Amino acid sequence: MNKRVILITGTPCVGKTTTAKALAAILDAEYINLTDYAKANGLTLGEDKERDTLIIDEENMPQKLSETINASNKDNVIIDGHYASAVTPTEHVAHVFVLRRNPKELKQFMEKCGYTGSKMWENLQAEIIDVCLGEAVEVHAGRVCELDVTGKSVEEVVSEILDVLEKRKTCFVGVVDWLGMLEAEGITDQYLKE
Numbered sequence: 001m002n003k004r005v006i007l008i009t010g011t012p013c014v015g016k017t018t019t020a021k022a023l024a025a026i027l028d029a030e031y032i033n034l035t036d037y038a039k040a041n042g043l044t045l046g047e048d049k050e051r052d053t054l055i056i057d058e059e060n061m062p063q064k065l066s067e068t069i070n071a072s073n074k075d076n077v078i079i080d081g082h083y084a085s086a087v088t089p090t091e092h093v094a095h096v097f098v099l100r101r102n103p104k105e106l107k108q109f110m111e112k113c114g115y116t117g118s119k120m121w122e123n124l125q126a127e128i129i130d131v132c133l134g135e136a137v138e139v140h141a142g143r144v145c146e147l148d149v150t151g152k153s154v155e156e157v158v159s160e161i162l163d164v165l166e167k168r169k170t171c172f173v174g175v176v177d178w179l180g181m182l183e184a185e186g187i188t189d190q191y192l193k194e
């Protein structure tokens with residue numbers, strides 16, 4: 001069976017898990033949340049206390065993921081995580097969807113997710129300077145879809161992904177320019193200050 005592996009990536013709190021689970025339900029896909037997967041498979045190396053995040057064993061995760069993908073009896077495997085691009089072996093990957101959210105809206109989402117202070121600003125800055133998109137393109141060039149999910153419902157985002165998967169739409173990289181937007185509004189320093 002030829003399995004289709006789909007990565008859903010993007011800055012923390014952008015909406016990956018909500019989107020990926022909704023998509024997985026529609027496609028009857030195997031769903032892998034990388035944080036849960038790392039914990040369940042002993043692929044953590046401890047805790048980054050300063051950032052309050054788990055340190056992931058990025059060296060051993062690709063091999064383990066490969067085994068899980070090969071062992072799956074599903075046609076579609078959806079991998080959800082902000083470092084999905086880095087740890088999923090390229091030979092498996094069919095599509096990488098990088099969810100993007102306007103930093104003004106993302107800030108509100110992050111506050112709702114419980115982010116504060118330097119952790120929030122660090123993640124917002126990662127969104128502004130396209131960190132996840134850059135990682136996706138670096139590793140999976142030609143398979144990357146950048147989706148601006150700002151103001152869209154989960155259903156709308158899933159529908160856009162299905163349009164690409166079912167070849168009704170082609171996808172692009174270079175669809176958002178948050179830095180340009182912040183500059184045009186004269187508020188860059190509010191976001192890049194810390």
Ligand SMILES: Nc1ncnc2c1ncn2[C@@H]1O[C@H](COP(=O)(O)OP(=O)(O)OP(=O)(O)O)[C@@H](O)[C@H]1O
Nearest residue numbers: 011012013014015016017018019082109152153154
């Ligand atoms: N399209 C959407 N419209 C409105 N709210 C959304 C949408 N997608 C996700 N949310 C909400 O945004 C918050 C973050 O979503 P989610 O947990 O899916 O993000 P994530 O990218 O998986 O975050 P993390 O990186 O922490 O795992 C949740 O409260 C979720 O309900």
Ligand SMILES: [Mg+2]
Nearest residue numbers: 016017018080
């Ligand atoms: Mg999540």
